[in-house]
Structures are given as C-alpha cells and as structure tokens.
Amino acid sequence: MRLVALLLALLLPSSLFAQGAATLIADQVQLNDQEQLIASGSVEVLYEGSRLTASQIIYDRQQDALIITGPIVIRAADGTVLIADRAELDPQLENGILQGARIVLDQQLQLAANQIDRQDGRYSQLYKTVATSCQVCSDQAPLWEIRAERVVHDTEARQLYFTNATFRVRGVPLIWLPQMRLPDPTLDRATGFLIPEQRNTTQLGTGIKIPYFITLSDYADITLTPYLSSETTTLELLYRQNFVNGSIDVEAAASDDTLQDQDRSYIFLDGTFRLENDVQLSFDIEAVSDTAYLLDYGYSSKDRLDSAISLVKVTEDSLAQGRLTNYQTLRDDETNSSLPPIIGDASYETRLKPDFGGVLTLESSIDTAYRSSDDDGDDGRDVTRVGAQAAWEHSWVLQQGFVGTFETGLRGDFYEISDDSSYDELDLRVAPQVGGTLRWPLGRAGENGTAHLIEPTISLSWAESYGATPPNEDSTRSELDAGNLFDLSRFSGEDVIETGGQAAIGLSWTRNGALGMNSILSFGRVYRTDAQAEFTTSSGLEEQQSDWLIGGQITTVDGFLFDSRTLWDDNDGVNRADARLIWQNEDVTLSAAYIWQSADADEDRDDPISEWSFDGDFQLSEAWAVNMDARYDVADDRPVSGGLGLEWQNECVSIDVSVSRRYTSSDTVDPTTTYGLSGSITGFSTGRASRSLAAGCKD
Structure with a gap:
C-alpha cells in the first residue's frame, strides 16, 4: 500500500520536520527491532519545493543517519538535479556521502563523480570528476569536458573550485591547470575572466582582448579589458553602478599605439537620477583625445561629441526642463567655435482648461549660444534669447462629420547679441498667429471585412513678426514632413517664424485589409502669400508653393513592411526621398533603406x-x-x-x-x-x- 508515513514525525529528528512541510510517500513502511524505520518501493520525499525519489530509505535512529538506496534522484527547488546510486546522509541532508553521483546545475552543467561528500549543507566535494554541458553519449567523448581530481561546489557562493584539472576536446587533453575557479551557471555576476576576443585589423594588427570582470558590490561592477596587439597596448574600462534613485555607466579606454605620436584615450559617462519632487537629473560626458581615435578602435561612429546636464520635471499639466550642452566636433571641415560649442536652454510650459473651453498653453523659455571666438560675425557671435508665449486651441465636431480646429497665439522674444555688428545688440520681437484646420474623415467598410478611411484636410493660417530679425541659430535644418504639414510654423526652433498667409492641403487614404494587409497613402502641399528665404533650397519649403509631400506605407501579416516619403518639386523633380523595406519571420530578418538628398549649399x-x-x-x-x-x-x-x-x-x-x-x-x-x-x-x-x-x- 501507498501511505504518508506519519510515523516519521515521531521517529525522525524534529528539525527535519520543523515546519511540518515534509511528506514521505512509499509503497511500504516498517519499523524493525533495531530501531530502524524502512520505507521502500517507489519512495518519494517532498520538502520545501524539493523532491527526492529512491527505491529505499532507511532511518537508523541509533546512528542518526539516513541510508538511501538508488537510483536516487533529488530535484532541488533551484533547479539543481542530483543523481546517485547510494547515499549515507544525516537527517538534515547537510553531511554525508553519495556514491556514483551526478549533479546537473541549472539544466546546463553536468558533474559526474565517483563520490560526493556533503559538508555543512553548503559544500559538495566531488572526487574523480568529469564536468561538461555537452550531450554525453556512451560511444564517444563529449565535444568538451573538464576532468579533475577534485571539485568543490560552494552552493552558497555558487562557485566551482577545480583541482588538478584538464580541459579536453573530444577526449584529447589540451590545457592542464593545477587550480581553477569557475562560477556555476546559477550565478549571474562573479569576479573573474570573461570570454576572450581575438581581433585583427589592418591598422592595429592581430591582437586579443581579455576582459576581467570585478564585482564590487551587489550594485556595482567594473570590467577591465587589456587589448594587446603588435600595434597597440590598450586598457578598456566599463564601470556600472546602480543607486537607490539612479545609475551611472562609464566607458573609457587609454591606448599607446603606433598610429599617432601621442597618448590616446576617450571617456563616455552617462548618469540618470530621480531627485525629490519628481525631478529627473540626466548627465553625460563625452571626450576624446583626437578626432580619429573612436573610429580607429571601433568604439563609436560619432562625428560630434556632446556633453550635457539636464533637469526635467513632468506633471499631468506642466513640463519644466533645463539643459546645458557642450559640443566637440570631430569633422575635418568644422571647428568647435562655429557650432557653437556651448548651448544652454530652459523652459516651462503649462496647459490649462479654461471655462470657455479649449486648451490654453502658457510657455516661458530662455536659451543661449556661446562661441569662444571674439571674431565679428558668424564665427564669434553670441546670442541669448528670453521668450514667452500664450496659445489657445479648441476643436469641434461639426455637421456631416467635419472636424474643425481653431488656434491662436502670441509670442514675444527679447534678444541680446554680441560679437556681430550686423545685428543690434538688444532687440525685441513680437509675433501674433492665428489658424484653423478642417478635416472630413470618410469611412467605408467592405463586405469582405476590408475598411477604408479617406480624410481630406485643409488649413488656413496667418502669422507676422514685428520688431527684431534675429540670427538663425536653431532652425537651419527644417524641412517639410507629415508631422508639420498643418503647423502654423514649420521651423524647428525659435529664432525664425513662418510669416504671412498660408494654406495647407492634404489627403490621406488608409486601408485595413480583411487578410491583414494594411496600407496608407498621403500627400499634401503648402501655399503662401510670401516666400520664406530662411528655408534651405532642399527643405521643400523655400518657395511660395512648397514641394509635394508624398508618403506611403504597406504592411502585411507575414512580416513585410514598406515605407517611403518624397518631396517632389514641380520643376526640379525630387528634392528628398527616403524609403525602407523590411521582411522578417522566425528565421530571416531582412531590411534595406535608401536615401536621396539634392545638393544644397545652405546645408x-x-x-x-x-x-x-x-x-x-x-x-x-x-x-x-x-x-x-x-x-x-x-x-x-x-x-x-x-x-x-x-x-x-x-x-x-x-x-x-x-x-x-x-x-x-x-x-x-x-x-x-x-x-x-x-x-x-x-x-x-x-x-x-x-x-x-x-x-x-x-x-
């Protein structure tokens, strides 16, 4: 018969069943005259998530020992599997001997030994051991294995210590080590060597990287990687640390090579912290010794470095932010002073819902661009702007399904300009603007489940600038796209405002296929009363009549995506175009992209x-x-x-x-x-x- 052996609670030490969670199931349980409790026939013991199966378990009360006859299989709560032929253990399973044993750690690493000694419930000593994670077959040696005279497994530190170890490939000895320590597969972080990387470049020759990982604490670590070749001696560093309210990461390297007659180095540091009152602090430092170092070593493809510190606070109805940035150019045809190298900006924006409806947005901001040169003109000009803006927007759903939007606003900017005699040192600009948009979404559902949505849109707006005409520092790379087609101004920054009367028209068609093929096609254009000379010739916005903006996208259920956008001029043809194609399934991922931009001296x-x-x-x-x-x-x-x-x-x-x-x-x-x-x-x-x-x- 099968029964739960309640007798064990009376005979075994109370520590084994202190929590009343251990259960023994067996075909037969008997007590003999030698004070031995014998459980036999399909024996199972369940205790705190672990499971032991054996053909027989004998508890000898006089010796206070468990004698277990195999085949023995122990599946621990952490996934460790132990298999043995025979075992003699104390009732707490902390000390004893297992013979003909094998341990499987994290379903990956197998350690087979003639004998395993358990000590203090923490250490397992394995004698004449073979360790491998490869498939073990009886007719051939595994692809790789480590044979050792003795292995100690520290289950608390989760480390494996090998004595007199030999690394073999298909049974052939390759490396002998008198002592070796390796982390077991359940350990995520452990001090020690990581996987080496062989590296060969035409500039730096044949070399090797040997990373060494150091655990500083539960929340910090550092990786030091010597990189040695015939042309360079380099030390790379990666430092990471988590804090209660944030983290920092540091990447750095220092080199002595034959490419340049100087010490070479770089450092990238990033940090993010959550401060009091929901303020987010972010900072990064980027510096390099010379313009070619990052590309020579493959650390980064950046051609401009930016070091910055910023503070951001976001609530349901407000945004406050400030940022200070220093730029360093790595381009041959550019100098730091022309960027400009130092940019600072701060702004506060809040949104209100007044009783008369709509959304009222109030914004104040300040930004500055500083150049170290004192030259008069573009190379030395310093600009500081202080501005404020108020805007109101409201939308209505009209008859016949029309959706109308009205928006108006007023902004003012005060400029201080130095080191450029072509501008007044102090000047003020005021700019009102007003506009409205009308959309007419038309939907249709086909009999086969296909759905269509056609949406013609038209917007009318007017804006004017009174007072200063400041230098354009932040809107030099604006262009027409789907995101700004119906905006009041399409300049990307604050220094230039799109003025005069204008009308924008657009049409989009969206199709959702019954079989999962979806597509979008849209086009649009802007008409103005005044041309905007501040737009570049390839932006699609320079003339009174803008380029045609044409875009489309196709997606299918089998992983296909095609996306494209084009700016088409009536006279000159394509000004800008980009397209991407992606196809993916379980085994293949393919992507291709194409970009075209016409020549533009302004850019x-x-x-x-x-x-x-x-x-x-x-x-x-x-x-x-x-x-x-x-x-x-x-x-x-x-x-x-x-x-x-x-x-x-x-x-x-x-x-x-x-x-x-x-x-x-x-x-x-x-x-x-x-x-x-x-x-x-x-x-x-x-x-x-x-x-x-x-x-x-x-x-």
Whole structure:
C-alpha cells in the first residue's frame, strides 16, 4: 500500500520536520527491532519545493543517519538535479556521502563523480570528476569536458573550485591547470575572466582582448579589458553602478599605439537620477583625445561629441526642463567655435482648461549660444534669447462629420547679441498667429471585412513678426514632413517664424485589409502669400508653393513592411526621398533603406547624397546563423561599410567569426578591415546557452 508515513514525525529528528512541510510517500513502511524505520518501493520525499525519489530509505535512529538506496534522484527547488546510486546522509541532508553521483546545475552543467561528500549543507566535494554541458553519449567523448581530481561546489557562493584539472576536446587533453575557479551557471555576476576576443585589423594588427570582470558590490561592477596587439597596448574600462534613485555607466579606454605620436584615450559617462519632487537629473560626458581615435578602435561612429546636464520635471499639466550642452566636433571641415560649442536652454510650459473651453498653453523659455571666438560675425557671435508665449486651441465636431480646429497665439522674444555688428545688440520681437484646420474623415467598410478611411484636410493660417530679425541659430535644418504639414510654423526652433498667409492641403487614404494587409497613402502641399528665404533650397519649403509631400506605407501579416516619403518639386523633380523595406519571420530578418538628398549649399552639401544600406540575419538551422550589413554611396560610387558574421552553436559551444570593412573619405581616418573571432563554452555564468541544441546520441 501507498501511505504518508506519519510515523516519521515521531521517529525522525524534529528539525527535519520543523515546519511540518515534509511528506514521505512509499509503497511500504516498517519499523524493525533495531530501531530502524524502512520505507521502500517507489519512495518519494517532498520538502520545501524539493523532491527526492529512491527505491529505499532507511532511518537508523541509533546512528542518526539516513541510508538511501538508488537510483536516487533529488530535484532541488533551484533547479539543481542530483543523481546517485547510494547515499549515507544525516537527517538534515547537510553531511554525508553519495556514491556514483551526478549533479546537473541549472539544466546546463553536468558533474559526474565517483563520490560526493556533503559538508555543512553548503559544500559538495566531488572526487574523480568529469564536468561538461555537452550531450554525453556512451560511444564517444563529449565535444568538451573538464576532468579533475577534485571539485568543490560552494552552493552558497555558487562557485566551482577545480583541482588538478584538464580541459579536453573530444577526449584529447589540451590545457592542464593545477587550480581553477569557475562560477556555476546559477550565478549571474562573479569576479573573474570573461570570454576572450581575438581581433585583427589592418591598422592595429592581430591582437586579443581579455576582459576581467570585478564585482564590487551587489550594485556595482567594473570590467577591465587589456587589448594587446603588435600595434597597440590598450586598457578598456566599463564601470556600472546602480543607486537607490539612479545609475551611472562609464566607458573609457587609454591606448599607446603606433598610429599617432601621442597618448590616446576617450571617456563616455552617462548618469540618470530621480531627485525629490519628481525631478529627473540626466548627465553625460563625452571626450576624446583626437578626432580619429573612436573610429580607429571601433568604439563609436560619432562625428560630434556632446556633453550635457539636464533637469526635467513632468506633471499631468506642466513640463519644466533645463539643459546645458557642450559640443566637440570631430569633422575635418568644422571647428568647435562655429557650432557653437556651448548651448544652454530652459523652459516651462503649462496647459490649462479654461471655462470657455479649449486648451490654453502658457510657455516661458530662455536659451543661449556661446562661441569662444571674439571674431565679428558668424564665427564669434553670441546670442541669448528670453521668450514667452500664450496659445489657445479648441476643436469641434461639426455637421456631416467635419472636424474643425481653431488656434491662436502670441509670442514675444527679447534678444541680446554680441560679437556681430550686423545685428543690434538688444532687440525685441513680437509675433501674433492665428489658424484653423478642417478635416472630413470618410469611412467605408467592405463586405469582405476590408475598411477604408479617406480624410481630406485643409488649413488656413496667418502669422507676422514685428520688431527684431534675429540670427538663425536653431532652425537651419527644417524641412517639410507629415508631422508639420498643418503647423502654423514649420521651423524647428525659435529664432525664425513662418510669416504671412498660408494654406495647407492634404489627403490621406488608409486601408485595413480583411487578410491583414494594411496600407496608407498621403500627400499634401503648402501655399503662401510670401516666400520664406530662411528655408534651405532642399527643405521643400523655400518657395511660395512648397514641394509635394508624398508618403506611403504597406504592411502585411507575414512580416513585410514598406515605407517611403518624397518631396517632389514641380520643376526640379525630387528634392528628398527616403524609403525602407523590411521582411522578417522566425528565421530571416531582412531590411534595406535608401536615401536621396539634392545638393544644397545652405546645408553645407555641395553634392547630392544618394545612399542605400542593407542588413540581414539568417537562422540557417538550429546551429548555424549568418548576419550581414552593407552601406553604399551611390552618388560617389563607393562603398561606405560592410560586414559579415557567422555563428555556430550547439548545446555547449558557441563560436562567432566576423569580418568588417569601413571605408572613409576623411583625411584623418584611414579605411580599416577588422576580423573578429570569439567563442564560449556554455554551462558557466560567463557562457549560457540561449536554447537547447542537443542533437542526441546515435544508437
């Protein structure tokens, strides 16, 4: 018969059942004259989430010991599995001996030993041990294994200590280590070496990166990575720390190489903190020793660095923010003083709902642009603006389904300008504006479930600027797009206001297919009484009659997406165009993009830009994956960059091989080809398997 052995509560030490949570189930339970309690036949013990199965368990009261006969399987609450032929343990299962045992940690790492000694419930000593995370078959050695005279598993520290260890591949010894420590797979963070990376570039030669991870606390760590090659000696650093109210991250490196006759270094620091009263503090520091360092080592492709500190507070009806930014250019044709290098801005905006309806928005702001040069004109000009604005907007649903919106506003700006004699030192500008928009959404549902929505839109507006005509510091790269087609002003900043009367028209058609194919097509245009000379020639907004804005998108249920936008001039044709194409399923992800921009001296672009890019990821099988990327400059008829990567992995090994080529037209950065090779064995916290790829054993 099967029964829950209540007798154990009377005979076994009370500590084993202190919480009354242990249950024993067996086919038969008997008590003999030697004060031994014997449970046999399909024995199961359930205790605090753990489960033990065996053919027989004997509790010897005189020796205060458990004698367990296998096959023994213990499944711990943390996922650890222990299998043994025979065991002698104390009733608390903290001390004793297991023979013919095997431990499986986190369903990844197997440790098989002739004998396991349990000590203090924390340490397990394994003798004549074989450790591997590979599939073990009887007819061949595993792909890799570690054979050791002794292994100590510290279950509290979650570390494995190997003595007299040999690393083998298909049974062939490759590396012998007298002592070795590795984290077990249940540990997320542990001090020690990470996976090395072999790196070969045409500039820096063949080298290797050997990262060393240091756990400083539960909330901080640092990774030091020596990078050694025939052309460089580099130390890379990654520091991370979490606080109660935020975090900081630091990336840095210092190099002594043969490329330049100077010490080279960089640092990127980012931090975010939540302060009192729901204020968010963010800051970042970016600095580099020379313009080519980041690209030479592949740390970043940025051609401008920005170091900034900002404070932001957001509530349901207000936004307060302030930011100070310092720019450093890495471009050959640009100087720091011309950017300008220091930008500061602060603003406060609140939205109110007055009794007469609509939304009233009040805003005040201040910004400044500072250049270190004292030259008169663009290279030395310093500008400070203080402004305030009030705007009111209201919408109505009219008869026949029309939706109308009315908005009006008034803004004033005070400017202080120095180091530029072409502008007054102090000046004031006042700008009123008013506008209205009328939309007519028309919907139709087809018999097969397809839905259509056509929405013609027209807007009329007027604005004027009285007083100052300040220099344009923050609106030099404005352009027409779907987001600003019906705005009162399409300049991206505060220094320039779109003036005069204007009308914008647009039409959009949205189709939601019954089979999941959805599409959007839209176009629009702006008509003005006055041309706006501050817009650049390729922005689509320079003339009284803007370019046609044409956009569309198609998506399908099988992962296909096509998206495109074009600015079309009646006389000159396409001014700007961009398109992207994406297709993805479980095994393939493909994306391609194309961009065209016409030449525009106002945007420092003497030649047109025509470039396409491609990215692809292919999961060829459970073991093999390929990824590739490429960029090509069609206008210059030259490649920009390209890369190819190959990954192979099974249940216990991962290998990555890559090659990339970066071309450049810069005078300070040379083209570079980079070859990479890295690999890892899974089963330890430094190398985890993403999925089970065990192929199984042949009969």
